[in-house]
Amino acid sequence: MTIYRANLIDTPTPESFRMVEHGYIAVTDEGRVEGVYTTLPDGLSRYSIVDYGDRLLIPAFNDLHVHAPQYRNLGLALDLELLPWLQTYTFPEESKFTDLAYAGRIYRRFVHELWMQGTMRSSVFATSHFAATKCLADIFLLSGMGAKIGQVAMNRDCPEALHVSTEQMVQGLTDLKHYLDENGRDGLVEPIVTPRFVPSCTRDMLEQLGKVAQTYHLPVQSHLSENLGEIELVKQLEPASSCYGEVYNRYGLFGQQPTLMAHCCHTDGEEFELLKRNGVIVVHCPMSNSNLASGVAPVRRFLNAGIQVALGTDVSGGHNMSMLRAIQYAIQVSKVQYTRTNHEMAFLAASEAFYLATKAGGAFFGKVGCFEPGYEFDALLIDDGYLNYDNYTLQQRMERYIYLGDDRDIRRRFCRGKELCEPVL
């Protein structure tokens, strides 16, 4: 058992921050939270205490939608909408990952930056290349951080260098599954079935992916209703489907296994109902949606309907790996919805957006994302001293950290109870 002392802040529920000033958190040797205490119970007094003084201890971040091979394009190429953006900037960059040396170089930087930004778990799109995807998994394993890793299925309307056959994809998923069953540190790193999006996959590909997901009980991730041009294209390609989401659904890729659908900016009507009925998780990517002029996802409507929503950076559509920035953008774009709906859709409170980035996203990885008993201890120690020069309350310190903080403020990172030092990658 290890006991840490600090100002403990988390969001067991989205409505407000739970704040325990100079509190104690006990963590078992298996890396799970035993409890949070204002004063230390007698039974725990024999353990020594790691005292972090007046600093903040918060749950680590979970990025539920991020493209590792787009890391080199971070902060670049934000002057086109989705479909031409893919063809002009993104597919050419991803094509470079046939070169395993290049892949290793970029993926090491990518994983290092996740560590830097305090994102201890992520659900990641790799490329369509098996070797590079396995290399990414190995780098995650070295880092000690958790990830779902998706070799990206693409066999329609894509450059030759990104084309992968259905057979290769099934083989790749099977191989990665077996490799990580052996080496994945009890599910810390796992494969995820990843059709890029409907326009990139033939029906045969989708059908086989659905079968693999069912056979191995693998989770699924893809893109949904991000951009109006994309939705129009899907209509043309799949005229028999009543909505975009129905295409995935037909092949068992829409909630039959735990499923992440990124964006959902324009999800409405039947697709909205299908999402809800199937328990599909929406991954909101406000940074990316702003940069690519995709639209604003109706997050408040999703939440009101009981649909699960998590948060993603969507690098490199998103221009920043920091989940703090994703939280901030989630609040800001919710204000656009608030204005647009004549105040009918309340905007997100800071605690709600923080919940999305921690506990809501963490649920995809097990009991992860808050400090309730039994949760894996994924945490960040924050030194906000330079921001806290006046008599700020804990609530205000937390808000200032969200809006003004950055990776400089993170002094310790924990994943599954283990402190992770800077990875040498």
Added chain:
Amino acid sequence: MTIYRANLIDTPTPESFRMVEHGYIAVTDEGRVEGVYTTLPDGLSRYSIVDYGDRLLIPAFNDLHVHAPQYRNLGLALDLELLPWLQTYTFPEESKFTDLAYAGRIYRRFVHELWMQGTMRSSVFATSHFAATKCLADIFLLSGMGAKIGQVAMNRDCPEALHVSTEQMVQGLTDLKHYLDENGRDGLVEPIVTPRFVPSCTRDMLEQLGKVAQTYHLPVQSHLSENLGEIELVKQLEPASSCYGEVYNRYGLFGQQPTLMAHCCHTDGEEFELLKRNGVIVVHCPMSNSNLASGVAPVRRFLNAGIQVALGTDVSGGHNMSMLRAIQYAIQVSKVQYTRTNHEMAFLAASEAFYLATKAGGAFFGKVGCFEPGYEFDALLIDDGYLNYDNYTLQQRMERYIYLGDDRDIRRRFCRGKELCEPVL
């Protein structure tokens, strides 16, 4: 004469970045740019060269709308719209500036952060208190940075602690004018006539402010058409005026002297024409407009009409002092307009937004904001080494710096040719 060598990047015109790879810039002893050169002319070869290697040298930033006394509230209190936000959070904080010791403490931090963020010139709202405003001017003088400093006129519907009479305001402006004529370092620090906004000022106040502005040829700054509730209030208070801007215009506060109007989110019709006719400068504050759900200013329409637009952080409505973030938000909210107008209003290119933050805003301070001959040498040396790990072009390095850079990357700061070390304030 001093010669600097670096990758020189500026925007003499908004359409694109001018980039001189490993170029030379000659700066006179008076702090003005002599010229920019690919190879050094013979006439300059006798001067020694300060070689900054592969780093970037760019014009320093100009923040045309920022509230110094709101610095403590940075990153806080972003859950209300303008009018209740002022009454609940902002007026109570500004009321503290009756205490000169408190004012000095916060203002020193504020000016230090301007330096840190590379904002070498700013147009600043202080509070309604003369002593605190003079204190702010003194801190700027110590720092070596340029500023227009406005004691804020308020004598209607405000807390007692912020109320200032018309006589006191006229006296304050006169005193500050005389003080800075003597001590303002050749206009580096100057007063600016600053009615808070129409709802805070009686007609008598506006009339007297207009007269002072005319008498001393002082510039003017205020707020205009930021929020729908505010516009409605102005209509009720000034039913005889055809639009919000016309109230300022009636009293000589709308372009009769160089005039900044912040926000203009809902400026349209007659007000738009009046702005244009009078040469009023719009200060676009996209961060603040997002945070306070005020709306999105039609920047492209202003630019197409030939109206001058500059950029402001509007701290603490804006949550960040960095002009890099203001640039980035300007691009992003212009994409909201782009979508809303069915692509009719083109979104801002990175070079356009950078132009707004440098040359467009700099024009308010003289020849400031680019590296053309005769311009004052206001510059930042940027070390983007950690962002430039692959074969990025200069254009890409600049875009990555805009989206991903922060104060850490600024290694040297120049204002009027003089290198400014970290101020001890």
